Amino acid sequence: MGPICVAGGTGRVGREVVRLALDAGHQVSVLSRHVPAVGSAGHHDGATYFVGDVTTGEGLAAALAGADVVIDCLEGQFGKAQKQFADGGGRLLAAAAAGGVRRAVLLSIINCDLSTFPYYVSKAAKERKYAGSSPQTVVVRATQFHGLVAGIFAAGARVGLIPVFKGVSFQTISPADVAAELLADALEGSPATGHRLRTVGGPEVLPMRLMAEQWKTVTGSRGRIVSVPLPGSMGAFLRAGHNLVAEHAVGTETFVSWLEKRRESL
Numbered sequence: 164m165g166p167i168c169v170a171g172g173t174g175r176v177g178r179e180v181v182r183l184a185l186d187a188g189h190q191v192s193v194l195s196r197h198v199p200a201v202g203s204a205g206h207h208d209g210a211t212y213f214v215g216d217v218t219t220g221e222g223l224a225a226a227l228a229g230a231d232v233v234i235d236c237l238e239g240q241f242g243k244a245q246k247q248f249a250d251g252g253g254r255l256l257a258a259a260a261a262g263g264v265r266r267a268v269l270l271s272i273i274n275c276d277l278s279t280f281p282y283y284v285s286k287a288a289k290e291r292k293y294a295g296s297s298p299q300t301v302v303v304r305a306t307q308f309h310g311l312v313a314g315i316f317a318a319g320a321r322v323g324l325i326p327v328f329k330g331v332s333f334q335t336i337s338p339a340d341v342a343a344e345l346l347a348d349a350l351e352g353s354p355a356t357g358h359r360l361r362t363v364g365g366p367e368v369l370p371m372r373l374m375a376e377q378w379k380t381v382t383g384s385r386g387r388i389v390s391v392p393l394p395g396s397m398g399a400f401l402r403a404g405h406n407l408v409a410e411h412a413v414g415t416e417t418f419v420s421w422l423e424k425r426r427e428s429l
Contacts, residue, residue, distance in 0.1 A: 165231030166190040167349060168264070170217070170255055173197070173205035175310070176270055177236035179342035185209045187346075194226035217251030218243075223258035232349040233259050235269045239285060249288035256296040266299045268349045270341065273304045273362055274405040279396040294358050301348045306364040307406055309335045309421040312371070316378045320386035325379065327372045328393040331401045335374075336365035337421050340414035364408040366417055374418055381422040 167184050171177040172193030184191045191210045198212040199205035206212075215222025217237060227233060235255060239248035252269070259267055275286040293300040312333055319326045344363045369377075375388045393401065400406065 165265075166192060166229050167346075168192045168194060168227050168230040168233040169210075170194040170215075170226070170233060170235045171237035172210070172212075173199050174236055174238055175308070176338045176341050176345070177234075178205050178207065179339045180234055180236060180345055181207045181210050183339075183342055183346050192226050192228075192230060194222065217255050218247045220254050220258065223255060224262060227258055227262040227264055230259075230262065230264050232266045232268065233264050234345050234349050235267060236345070245282060245285050248285040249292055252289040252292045256292060256298065256300075260297045264298055266301070266349065267293065267296065268301045268303065268345055269293050270345060271302050271304045273306050273364070273408055274400075275304070277405050278400045280400065283400075290360075294360075296358075300358045302358075302360045303341070303345055303348060304360070304362040305341045305344075306334045306336050306408060308341075309337055309365075309416075309418050311335070312374055312418070313378060313422065316375055316384075316386075317382075319389075320382075320384045323386050325375050325384065325386040325388045326391045327375050327388055328398065328401060329390050331371045331393065331398075332368055332404070332407060333371060333374060334364045334368045334407045334409065334412070335418055336363065336414040337416040340365070340416055344413060362408045362411050363413045364411050365414040366412050368407055368409050369418065377419050378422060381419065381426060 167189050169177050169180050172181045173195045181191055193210050193212045194215045196216055198214055213222055213226035215226050239245045271290055272286050275283040290302050293302050312335055316325050
């Protein structure tokens with residue numbers, strides 16, 4: 164197995180991929196718009212960091228040079244970054260093909276093609292870029308992260324009310340568990356061409372109210388849990404259960420165990 168390039172290797176999932184790859188003895192290059200300072204949470208000793216930007220193509224060739232696989236953990240949640248998210252993926256894939264990269268692995272979101280929520284739409288558009296790419300590609304769709312739901316609870320608790328969306332359950336997963344799946348797909352021996360789509364979910368499906376109760380217990384919050392409707396496309400998506408994939412539960416870190424590890428920072 165040759166070197167691994169992690170695009171977006173300083174983000175919440177990307178830095179976990181870098182850590183796991185280094186621990187397994189792989190040579191790792193990291194593509195990011197900003198190189199993290201030595202000693203910071205986003206920096207891993209042993210990785211080689213490259214400044215690059217998929218919206219312009221700057222720095223891509225250098226980061227991908229000699230790589231056997233690229234793992235794309237880039238994000239584009241807002242504004243210009245979201246609008247250029249899919250095209251940026253296309254530039255990364257083109258640079259990978261030109262550099263002789265064998266495989267590209269993309270982190271995406273479960274059933275993003277079933278939602279009209281703009282962020283999910285951009286994810287689905289990027290998936291299509293990968294499906295039509297020349298290197299072998301794997302798209303790994305993950306359920307929502309533990310931190311998303313915890314963040315909703317924390318935001319409400321600041322005003323004394325912990326919101327629970329009516330009729331909604333989650334199957335949240337930790338970034339470390341997702342990173343392990345991405346790395347496994349990067350290292351898997353398989354045919355040199357083709358495209359594959361797989362979905363991974365957290366270890367348990369829980370009603371949002373139960374998750375709120377668990378969050379209160381771990382954090383000691385005195386906020387009151389209140390049921391609220393979630394309107395719009397995201398509400399419809401969640402109530403339909405499109406965020407759940409019980410038959411593909413692969414994560415090992417539960418919501419509670421994830422919270423307990425971060426008790427002091429919550």
